Amino acid sequence: MLIEGTTVELLSGAEMVVRALRDEGVKYIYGYPGGSLLHVYDALFQQEDVQHVLVRHEQAATHMADAYARATGKAGVALVTSGPGATNAVTGIATAFMDSIPMVVITGQVMSHLIGEDAFQETDMLGISRPVVKHNFSVQRPEDIPSIVRKAFHIAESGRPGPVVIDVPKDMTTPTERYPYEYPKQVKMRSYTPITRGHTGQIKKATDLLLNAKRPVIYTGGGVIMGDASTELTELSRLLNFPVTNTLMGLGGFPGTDRQFIGMLGMHGSYEANMAMHHADLILAVGARFDDRVTNACDKFCPTAKVVHIDIDPASISKTIQADIPIVGPAKVVLEEMIQLVKGSKKQPDADALHAWWQQIDEWRQRHGGRFRTDDSELMKPQQVIEMLSKVTNGDAFVTSDVGQHQMFAAQYYKFNKPNRWINSGGLGTMGFGLPAAMGVKMNFPDDDVACVTGEGSIQMNIQELSTCNQYDLPVKILCLNNQSLGMVRQWQDMNYESRHSQSYMKSLPDFVKLVESYGHVGMKVDKYSDLEGAMREAFALKDRLVFMDIAVDPFEHVYPMQVPRGSMRDMWLSKTERT
Amino acid sequence: MRHIISVLMENEPGALSRVVGLFSQRNYNIESLTVAPTEDATLSRLTVTTIGNDRVVEQITKQLNKLIDVVKVVDLSEGEHIEREVMMIKLKASGQMRAEIKRTCDIFRGQIIDVTPTTYTVQLVGASDKLDAFISALGSASILEVVRSGVCGIARGEKVLSL
Structure with a gap:
């Protein structure tokens, strides 16, 4: 319906929600209907631009949207009803928040006049979500919907990204009440102006330090991935010939097979990465936040290093580790400026010092290369499974993971050469993330290989989504590293609680093969390493089928290296018996 | 600090x-x-x-x-800045205490803003430590009720906090 004599359309609130998503370029939304959203679902039904994907649990909807964002850099969208729908989404929202992932979550709400009256399926979603969102909105007038949606996407995707919730009371979507619809092209918010470049003086000072460094390390995190800065990072690192280490969130920001890559750092970081950090005289931190899983004890952190810290969020700088040169700005723009400065400088990186530094790093690399031992038994090591995955997919697949030992093995042994391909819940550590994340990626990258590395514990936290995979033909490959126990919990119990395995043993596991078959998928059981490669190749050759590989792995394996609690970066367990 | x-x-x-x-x-x-x-x-x-x-x-x-x-x-x-807080304090004020409280109130430049035969209600404005000092000068025996606004402040000189 048009306003007479104009091209301005009259739309109901429900139609505006859907139209605004279309105008934002959204193709898929992930959700689950319910009472407060029935008008919106009816509007969805009557158009074809925005396609809705019906999950089996709202948490999965948020993870699908989140994974889409991690793979593309654009905000994913979830749609959930009020009350339990909204609370079920909270874990997914918090997951995105901790990893700074752009996402817009639209939650239904009871009618405005019922808010505060403990109405059926009422929950204070603004209050509940507040600590885990970048911002949230409540729709008070239907005509505000277009501008709120535009603002939500702007806030979610700009600056340090994050999830934004829009709470929509049912009466804001009444189909019979129509308002003029115009989607705003621009957003102007006096209280929100993300930084677009770094301070040139600071960048110059930092570049001087880089060119004088004798034992430098470039340490980068998720900010390089979400900030689309991996090309610039790679160029600068090669220009300087500095070693690069990535955080768990930063893997793929620098090519994993490059000689200059020294592995992940931190609690389960590589020996050479942690040693190099400890002995460095300069750390260039880019889009990383010196989180406790990286630094170990802050007072013992990298005693001889000066710290240059580039981050889009000023609050991340000098939060746990004092920066000597703070640079607030987008990683991509700041790194580009550094590249130009390095190229234009008369001074060259100190080649002699770097040569000696690389010798030292290579020596560390050799001293503790392979990291895991295979024994004569047929029992597979989980690391072997990941190495095989890397081989079978040529390091090109999207790999999602759940949380625990398998996540660390995937991070350590899969060689990510491209950004946005490693999709895991780093900050919140959300078990149940892996399968819906793989689905969200596969839906948007149907021609790519998508593997979900999981364990028999994590997969059961969202296993109902096998049904969604059936409905939408999502042929992801699930690699379940089955050690019949909550491996990471068990590892800590082995190391700190004299192997008292309190509640970390999984009794009465389902027969996964039969289970996935009942959902219409293909199941495989692999018990021997000698069968692994053939089975995995067969699984990936089945392009249009979801394949669940139930892979029996050594239940006694631990993840190493592992930093010693309250120690410095270099204090590590290297195996069950060796310590640095 | x-x-x-x-x-x-x-x-x-x-x-x-x-x-x-x-x-x-x-x-x-x-x-x-x-x-x-x-x-x-x-x-x-x-x-x-x-x-x-x-x-x-x-x-x-x-x-x-x-x-x-x-x-x-x-x-x-x-x-450099100025901070102020408002306090209203209801006090037992009977017998010879009545005059004593009035005197203390004058010393602190408080105002009596409500009176009954047995109580005074005093308004006091100042930095928080001045309000604290008034409370301790009176002693808890005479205090019936205290309400404080919390601190508000403004920078000295020409500096302003505005859009």
């Missing part, structure tokens, strides 16, 4: 809860908190007094700045 942080924010529903939520979520301390609209009805001015070392206070101002509803943040304690 005690800091007085002034925040200019959108006068929107939920804005205050974001600020208060931030303090509890990040384990920052709130000594006092006041908030009211400004001459521009779309803006509120919030003043919070907090205690923390430099690192904590730096984090507080940075985290406040990140809130979407927050327009500007300033740590008044970084420069």
Whole structure:
């Protein structure tokens, strides 16, 4: 319906929600209907631009949207009803928040006049979500919907990204009440102006330090991935010939097979990465936040290093580790400026010092290369499974993971050469993330290989989504590293609680093969390493089928290296018996 | 160290809860908190007094700045500033105490704003330590009720906190 004599359309609130998503370029939304959203679902039904994907649990909807964002850099969208729908989404929202992932979550709400009256399926979603969102909105007038949606996407995707919730009371979507619809092209918010470049003086000072460094390390995190800065990072690192280490969130920001890559750092970081950090005289931190899983004890952190810290969020700088040169700005723009400065400088990186530094790093690399031992038994090591995955997919697949030992093995042994391909819940550590994340990626990258590395514990936290995979033909490959126990919990119990395995043993596991078959998928059981490669190749050759590989792995394996609690970066367990 | 942080924010529903939520979520301390609209009805001015070392206070101002509803943040304690707090205090005032309380009140330049045969209600304006001093000068025996507004503050000189 048009306003007479104009091209301005009259739309109901429900139609505006859907139209605004279309105008934002959204193709898929992930959700689950319910009472407060029935008008919106009816509007969805009557158009074809925005396609809705019906999950089996709202948490999965948020993870699908989140994974889409991690793979593309654009905000994913979830749609959930009020009350339990909204609370079920909270874990997914918090997951995105901790990893700074752009996402817009639209939650239904009871009618405005019922808010505060403990109405059926009422929950204070603004209050509940507040600590885990970048911002949230409540729709008070239907005509505000277009501008709120535009603002939500702007806030979610700009600056340090994050999830934004829009709470929509049912009466804001009444189909019979129509308002003029115009989607705003621009957003102007006096209280929100993300930084677009770094301070040139600071960048110059930092570049001087880089060119004088004798034992430098470039340490980068998720900010390089979400900030689309991996090309610039790679160029600068090669220009300087500095070693690069990535955080768990930063893997793929620098090519994993490059000689200059020294592995992940931190609690389960590589020996050479942690040693190099400890002995460095300069750390260039880019889009990383010196989180406790990286630094170990802050007072013992990298005693001889000066710290240059580039981050889009000023609050991340000098939060746990004092920066000597703070640079607030987008990683991509700041790194580009550094590249130009390095190229234009008369001074060259100190080649002699770097040569000696690389010798030292290579020596560390050799001293503790392979990291895991295979024994004569047929029992597979989980690391072997990941190495095989890397081989079978040529390091090109999207790999999602759940949380625990398998996540660390995937991070350590899969060689990510491209950004946005490693999709895991780093900050919140959300078990149940892996399968819906793989689905969200596969839906948007149907021609790519998508593997979900999981364990028999994590997969059961969202296993109902096998049904969604059936409905939408999502042929992801699930690699379940089955050690019949909550491996990471068990590892800590082995190391700190004299192997008292309190509640970390999984009794009465389902027969996964039969289970996935009942959902219409293909199941495989692999018990021997000698069968692994053939089975995995067969699984990936089945392009249009979801394949669940139930892979029996050594239940006694631990993840190493592992930093010693309250120690410095270099204090590590290297195996069950060796310590640095 | 005690800091007085002034925040200019959108006068929107939920804005205050974001600020208060931030303090509890990040384990920052709130000594006092006041908030009211400004001459521009779309803006509120919030003043919070907090205690923390430099690192904590730096984090507080940075985290406040990140809130979407927050327009500007300033740590008044970084420069010359004026702070004021209003206290209303209801006191037992009978017999010879009546004159004594009146005298103390005059010394502190308080005003008696309500009177009954047995009570005085006194209004006192000043920096928080002056209000504290008044309370301790009276002694707890005569105090019936105390209400304090919390601190508000403004920078000295020509510096202003505005859009």
